[in-house]
Amino acid sequence: MNLISYQDSRPIYEQITEKYKLLILKGVLAPDEQMPSVRKLAMELSTNPNTIQRAYAELERQGFLYSVRGRGSFVRGDTDIHAQKRAELAQQLSSLLQEAREVGIDPAALLKESGWLEETD
Amino acid sequence: MNLISYQDSRPIYEQITEKYKLLILKGVLAPDEQMPSVRKLAMELSTNPNTIQRAYAELERQGFLYSVRGRGSFVRGDTDIHAQKRAELAQQLSSLLQEAREVGIDPAALLKESGWLEETD
C-alpha cells in the first residue's frame, strides 16, 4: 500500500492523515481496530517517527483516532465523522458552483459534464 | 480594492494571482487592457515588487497575461481561458463526486444540502 508520494506537493504528514481518514470513513478500518504503531509505520513508509506522530495527532484531534500511552492508537468508533465529512463536502461543492457562476459558467451544465446529473434526475 | 489579506493563509503572490484570474474571467478587465506596472501595484498593496513580479509571471504562464518588453503587461484576449477554467472546475467537481461516492455519501443529497438542486431541475 503506497500511502505517500514525494511528487505530491502536500507535506507527508498531511498525505498520511488524508489516506487514513478515507480508510476509516470507508470502513476499511473498523472501530477500535488497532493502528500500526508509530515506529512500525515509520519503518514501513521509510519516514521519521515524528512525522507519523504528527499525522496521528492530527487524526486524533479530528476525532478519527484515540491513542493510549503504553498501548497504542485505535480507530474511534462512536463519533459522527460521516456527518462531519458530509458538511465539508457540501461546503466545497457550494463554493465550487459559486465560483463557476461568478465567471459566467452555467453550474447545471458543469454538473452534467462531471457525470453528476444522472444522480439527481 | 483590497486584493490581499494577511489573515489569509495562502501566500500573497497566490492571492494576487487568484484575484486577477477572477477579474479577467469575469470580464472586469478587458482583453489587451494594460495591467498596472509591477512597481505601481507593489506600492499600492504595500508589498514587495518581487511578489508582484511572481504573480504576473504565474498569470503569464497560465495564459492570462502577455508582456511586452519595455511597455508592460496586458490582459490576453480570452482565447481559451474560459474553456480552461471550465475544464478545471469540471475536474474538481468530478473528483468531489468521486470522493463522496467512496465514503458512501449520496451526491444528490449533497447537492440539495448546498442549496443548488433548484438549479439542476
Add this chain to the structure above:
Amino acid sequence: MNLISYQDSRPIYEQITEKYKLLILKGVLAPDEQMPSVRKLAMELSTNPNTIQRAYAELERQGFLYSVRGRGSFVRGDTDIHAQKRAELAQQLSSLLQEAREVGIDPAALLKESGWLEETD
C-alpha cells in the same frame, strides 16, 4: 462496573484512582471495608497487576486506603478525607474565579450560565 475507558486520555492507573476516590467519598465503600486484591481486580479489569498496584499505592499515599501486610488493602475511616477534598475543590473554584476576573468575565454571569445560580440564592 466499568471502571476504565480506553477512550479516556488519562492513564489507566489514574482513572482507577479517581473512581475509587469518588466511591469512598460518596460512602459507597465503608470505612475498614476490604478492597479487592490487586490480582483479582487486575483480572476483572483485564489490565496489568502493576497498574492496579500503582493505583492502590496512590490511594494509600492520599490517605484513602491503608494496607496490612499479608491481609490486603482497606478503606480508611473517613478521618479527614472530606475536609481534604473540600479544600481541594475550594482551591480549584478560587483559581477559576481568579482566571475569569483576569480576562474580564463576570463571575456571577458565569454561575448563571452554568445553571447554578438558583443554588446560591
Add this chain to the structure above:
Amino acid sequence: MNLISYQDSRPIYEQITEKYKLLILKGVLAPDEQMPSVRKLAMELSTNPNTIQRAYAELERQGFLYSVRGRGSFVRGDTDIHAQKRAELAQQLSSLLQEAREVGIDPAALLKESGWLEETD
C-alpha cells in the same frame, strides 16, 4: 518575563500556549500586533524552535494567532475568543460544582469559601 517552569508537569509547549492565551485574552497583546519570531522566542526562553513552533501552531489552531510565511506571526483580532473562553470556564465551573454535590459537599458553602458569593449577592 518567566513564561515557563521546569517544575511544572505540563509540557513546555503547553505552558507557552496557555501564557499567551491569557495575554491575548487580557488584551495585553493587541490585535494584529506582531508576536516574537519563533527563533527569537526560542532563544529568549532557551528552548528549541520546534517547541515554540508547536505552541504557535496550537495558538493558531485555536484562533488566537495567524501566521504569514516569510513575515511572522500576529495576534488575531476579530474572533470570538472571549465567548469561547467563557463557555470553557462555565463548563469547568459546572462540572466542579457537580463533583462537589456528588461527594455530599454543599456547592453554595463552597462558593462562599472561595469568596465567590459577594459577587452574586
Add this chain to the structure above:
DNA sequence: GTGGTCTAGACCACA
C-alpha cells in the same frame, strides 16, 4: 513494547 515531548539542526518557500 507503546505513545508523547524535546533537542539539534537541515532545508524549503516566501517577503
Add this chain to the structure above:
DNA sequence: GTGGTCTAGACCACA
C-alpha cells in the same frame, strides 16, 4: 529575515 516540514535520536511515562 520569516514560518513550515522533516530527519535523527534521546528520554519519559505507562502497560
